[in-house]
Amino acid sequence: MKYINQISVHSKNLFILVLALTIGYYNSNAQESPQKVDLKAVLESALANNLQIKQAQFQEAVTDENFKQSRYQLLPNLNGSVSANKQYGLFFDQTAGTLINGSTDAANASLSSNLLVFNGFRLQNQIKQNKNLLMADKSNVEKVKNDLTLTVINTYLQALTNRDLITASQQQVDLSKAQLNVEQRNFDVGNKTLADLSQAKAQLATNELNLTNAQNAYDLSILDLKQLMEINPETQIELVVPTLPELSSVTKNYTGKEVFDQAINNYPDIKLAKYNSEAFKYGVKAAKGGLYPSLGVGGQLFNSYSSNAVDFTTRRRLGFSDQIDRNFLQVIGLNLQIPIFDNYRNRSSLNIAKIRYQDALVTEQLAKNNLNKIINQAVLDLRSAEKRYVSTQSSLTSSQDAFEVIKKRYDVGLANAIELNTSQTNYNKAQFDFIQAKYDLLFRAKVIDFYLGNPINL
Known part of the structure; x- marks a missing residue:
């Protein structure tokens, strides 16, 4: 009996071990299979789950109920x-x-x-006021969505930038390791000094630090994307590598006025301000109704x-x-x-309504001025990004050619380690600057598309 009990205990322990290994296997597989997402998937998740959008939609629903109730006020009660x-x-x-x-x-x-x-058309004007307030809240929902969309695009492109920086940094690390191996062999046979070997080690350490910084920046941008998508930070995601358009085709000779003239009719911030102005205009008319019998x-x-x-x-x-x-x-x-004397209530309500209407008109004009400023700034940023992209592309080509020449001279003993490391550092910087300039130009072009109301895709 004791022997049978021992077998039972061993069997139970074996079952638990197999179960634990199975769970660990599936968990490891789950961790090894991150969810692949592209810009469209990120935008869909963010727009569907964002809490600020939900709050704006709740406010729209409340305003809709107020509008319905004001229309029913025209009917007799029972x-x-x-x-x-x-x-x-x-x-x-x-x-x-x-x-x-x-x-x-x-x-x-x-x-x-x-x-x-009859009450001085007060009910009719309240209906029109509530209708415009409803349209304003609808525009506010679109405004929140637009702001989120622009943030997602910026964060997504920043993540792609950091991913390419990781690739470039890893290439530089691999190159530095190869150079260090060559230096070590030459030092072992007495062809290089300790200073040359130390320079190679220092260059490798610098490139490894750049790789670490790029990896940290990428991880932070991925975390930002997860937060925008309103998903669990522990969820593993992998960005789908998009086929980027030719950067020469993503830009056009826009002027600030052209973009502004098209954006002013469709931009939610302007619509929101316009509807609020209309609502307060009818608020003045409704307040006047209080002065009539x-x-x-x-x-x-x-x-x-x-x-x-x-x-x-x-x-x-x-x-x-x-x-x-x-x-x-x-x-x-x-x-x-x-109404003969109501302690100045109706007259005061009318004056306050007029003040609010004037304030709404000023707010509307401020919104237009702000949009005009933002769009002109965006056009200037696009032009600056174009110039920066061209200059960094030229700098990358020159730095790469210079590095290859210096490396060949170094291999035959015509250049020292300091010259080689300086050339490689310049090449690294040119690579990083070009990657950042490329995605910055793409983002600036997408910003213009955003204000023009064009579809946002990569």
């Missing part, structure tokens, strides 16, 4: 009520029309309706029952059906209210 009670003691019975000292069973039912006929019409149907009710002629106690016929009351009437 209210009904039913009550039943038993009363004790001394009281005047309205239905029986007599003073009662005892108990009474009573019931009442009523149906009433009121319609506002208001006219309403209303009607009511009422019936009541009392256990003490009697016929006024025969003094015979009346039953329920008799009272329903006798006590049925119909009322219809007009209600005219004329």
